[in-house]
Amino acid sequence: xxxxxxxxxxxxxxxxxxxxxxxxxxxxxxxxxxxxxxxxxxxxxxxxxxxxxxxxxxxxxxxxxxxxxxxxxxxxxxxxxxxxxxxxxxxxxxxxxxxxxxxxxxxxxx
Amino acid sequence: xxxxxxxxxxxxxxxxxxxxxxxxxxxxxxxxxxxxxxxxxxxxxxxxxxxxxxxxxxxxxxxxxxxxxxxxxxxxxxxxxxxxxxxxxxxxxxxxxxxxxxxxxxxxxxxxx
Numbered sequence: 001x002x003x004x005x006x007x008x009x010x011x012x013x014x015x016x017x018x019x020x021x022x023x024x025x026x027x028x029x030x031x032x033x034x035x036x037x038x039x040x041x042x043x044x045x046x047x048x049x050x051x052x053x054x055x056x057x058x059x060x061x062x063x064x065x066x067x068x069x070x071x072x073x074x075x076x077x078x079x080x081x082x083x084x085x086x087x088x089x090x091x092x093x094x095x096x097x098x099x100x101x102x103x104x105x106x107x108x109x110x
Numbered sequence: 111x112x113x114x115x116x117x118x119x120x121x122x123x124x125x126x127x128x129x130x131x132x133x134x135x136x137x138x139x140x141x142x143x144x145x146x147x148x149x150x151x152x153x154x155x156x157x158x159x160x161x162x163x164x165x166x167x168x169x170x171x172x173x174x175x176x177x178x179x180x181x182x183x184x185x186x187x188x189x190x191x192x193x194x195x196x197x198x199x200x201x202x203x204x205x206x207x208x209x210x211x212x213x214x215x216x217x218x219x220x221x222x223x
Binding site for chain 2: 041044045056058092094096098100102103
C-alpha cells in the first residue's frame with residue numbers, strides 16, 4: 001500500500017492564483033482530513049470528510065474548498081491565493097483513532 | 111531548511127537516557143489522547159494512544175501516562191536513540207467529534223551523542 005499520497009510536493013503561487021492540492025489514499029478509510037501547519041506550530045484542521053459525498057468545515061476553512069466524490073480522493077482547492085496561505089499542507093486519513101498522514105505540500109504565495 | 115520547530119520548546123537528552131515529554135490538555139470531555147511524532151520534512155506519525163478511562167499505557171519503548179486530575183499527559187521514551195529526534199505533539203479526540211484532533215503545542219526532542 002502506498003498509504004496517503006499528496007501532489008505536488010512544492011508549489012509557488014502568485015497572489016490571486018488558484019490551485020488544487022491532490023490527496024489520495026489506498027487504505028479504504030472513510031475519514032479524511034486537510035491540515036495546515038505554519039512554522040513552529042501545530043496542525044490546524046481546514047476541512048474533513050467522514051465519507052464520499054460528505055464534507056465539513058474544520059477550524060480554519062476560509063479561503064479553501066474541498067470535495068469528496070470517491071473514498072480515495074480528497075482534493076483541496078485554493079481559489080484566490082493570499083500570502084496568509086503560505087504554509088505546509090498535510091492530508092490524512094483514518095479508520096479510527098490513528099490518522100495516517102501524507103508527506104505534505106509546501107506552498108508559498110508571493 | 112526545515113523551519114518547523116524553531117519556536118517550539120526544546121528538550122535535550124543524552125543518547126541512552128530516558129526522555130519525558132509533557133503536555134497539558136484543556137478538554138475534560140475528550141475520549142482519547144494521542145502522541146504523534148513528526149520528523150523534519152515529514153508528516154506526523156502516530157505513536158500511541160490512551161483512552162480517557164486509563165492512567166497508563168505501554169508500547170514498544172514508550173509509555174503514556176494520563177493524569178486527569180491535573181489534565182496532564184506525558185510520553186516517556188526509554189533508552190533514547192538518535193532516531194527519536196523529532197517534534198512530538200500531543201492531541202486529544204473530543205467525544206462525538208468524528209475523530210477530529212485537537213493538537214497541543216509540540217516539543218522538539220534533541221538527542222545528544
